[in-house]
Amino acid sequence: MRHHDLLILGAGSGKALLDDRFADLDVAVVSAGPFGGTCLNTGCIPSKMLVATADVADAVRDAGRHDVDAQLQGVRWPDVRDRVFGRLDAVSAEDERDRREAANTTVHRGAARFTGPRRITVDTADGPVELSADRVVVAAGGRPVVPPVVAASGLPHETSDTVMRLPVPPERLVVLGGGYVAAELAHVFRSAGSRVVVVEKEERLLGQQDETVSAAFTEAVRDQWDLRLGRELTAVGGRPGDLRLTLDDGTELRADTLLVAVGRRPNSDLLDLERAGIATGEDGRITVDAQLRTTADGVWAFGDIATPVPLKHVANREARIVAHNLLHPGRERSMDYAAVPSAVFTRPQIAQVGLTERQARERGHEVAVAVHRYADVAHGWALEETEGFCKVLADRRTGRLLGAHLLGPQAATLVQPLVVALTAGMTARELAEVPLWIHPALTEVVENALLALPAAGH
Structure with a gap:
């Protein structure tokens, strides 16, 4: 040994x-x-x-x-x-x-x-x-994770481990799952020419996001993907290259490729x-x-x-x-998960940090909420952007930021000053009013959302 x-x-x-x-x-x-x-x-x-x-x-x-x-x-x-x-x-x-x-x-x-x-x-x-x-x-x-209904069928399927190396884009791709892996890969293959069907057991996509973002994203992609929401896969049949996928309402979907993206x-x-x-x-x-x-x-x-x-x-x-x-035994450091940001690189792009509105209310915060649209800042006009927004949450008593959620171009970059502020325990008003914000940059959508929040105690 x-x-x-x-x-x-x-x-x-x-x-x-x-x-x-x-x-x-x-x-x-x-x-x-x-x-x-x-x-x-x-x-x-x-x-x-x-x-x-x-x-x-x-x-x-x-x-x-x-x-x-x-x-x-x-x-x-x-x-x-x-x-x-x-x-x-x-x-x-x-x-x-x-x-x-x-x-x-x-x-x-x-x-x-x-x-x-x-x-x-x-x-x-x-x-x-x-x-x-x-x-x-x-x-x-x-x-x-591969659900038993897929594994037991013995028919071929793809996961995120394999699908990106396919020799050609599928003509008819069914994506099982509605999380961030499913969303990103559906975006990739739809843009490459695949006809994409997404099967998700929940009524909205990206259900772990803030409810406003999840609802807006689901509506934004309805014209890109064929959405089968509130549905579960009950059987996989057919043959390789011509799969027949049965849903719990009796619907049968045909696909040459099944991508399983239900989690890890x-x-x-x-x-x-x-x-x-x-x-x-x-x-x-x-x-x-x-x-x-x-x-x-x-x-x-x-x-x-x-x-x-x-x-x-x-x-x-x-x-x-x-x-x-x-x-350094005896001088150990600890890991802090209090302000972990994340992003979903799909179209529209999404980013978030901190609590969702539902989580904030469930934890007993008196929540102040403000939303500002990309379309209401000058750079949003330049982009001809009509869907995007920034949503910020703060504790109404203290003014401290609780969470931030963005949907739209550059969301993964725009969220970063909010990550810093939340990590440092800044109030929304401090972040909005102490640093200068470039005009006419897209960051103004963050600034204006922060300014729309009521001052602490109001």
Whole structure:
């Protein structure tokens, strides 16, 4: 059994915590999947590169609103796919090569499972390898959920792990799910020429967003996608390339491709965690404290396998917290999830931070709400934008920001000053009146929403 100072399970954000401060440690990195993890290979980065292409195609289609005569001749999907993954596959390979060439690091490729406290077996191509370590970091990620009705059918289906590498866009794509993965990929393939049907069991898309945003987004995409809301998939039949999908109201949908995007689950069930004394919650996430320590001595966990907010920017912060705590025992730092922003890169784009209006009221806040439309600021006129808005929430007694929600162009960028203010505990009035806001920039939609909120105590 080979013993190491530090053992890391996962080569996504797990690998990312290593820097020069760990150069004097004997480190092992274990991964069954490609280096870079979900974000680099099947998640954030390739999907956003494809979204950028979709946005260009849609801009051409919509050029007439700016009195520009333009015609989209087509999206060269094989070229787009090869451009995206040609770059990302090279980055993944380079990441692995760099880690293998590091003098203090040993890389093991294969599935790992615990055999005891801080001991694992790795099923490599050359046979099982047994490892132990003084300290262990579990960052083994997650995977898409596939409902039993799909899995039991035996017929082919795609997930976010596979669909972006298809050789051609589907002619008829059915997307099962209404969350952010479903929305982004529906946007990509509709812009590439697919006829898209979205099946979602809730009555609105993006149900975890603020209710105003969720309702507005659902209406905004009705003319882009065939929406089957409040419906569930009950049977999958037909044959590969000609699927017959039955919904709970008896409707039958025909599709050449089914994309399953109903959520993700942590990979904790694959690791025999109980043998190491590592506890998990009912949802499968590894149980950690504020310093990201597990219930097992000398074991930390972070990223999609443990975090309450499975987003890459959250995992990056968690990696820095774990790295510090490994290097500075007795002076540990804690992870704070109080103001985590997120974005949905679809059309229209969405971003949010903090509480939704419903959450704020359920938590007992006396909530002040203000909404300002993109169409009511000068740069919104320049964009000919008619759908977008910024919604801000504040505590009516104290004036402190509680949440912010944007729908429209550049939402993921516009939300950032609101993230800073919420993190710093600023009032809405302080954010609106202390800094200067550029005119006529799109940020004025944020400024004006803040100014529309009543002053504290009113």
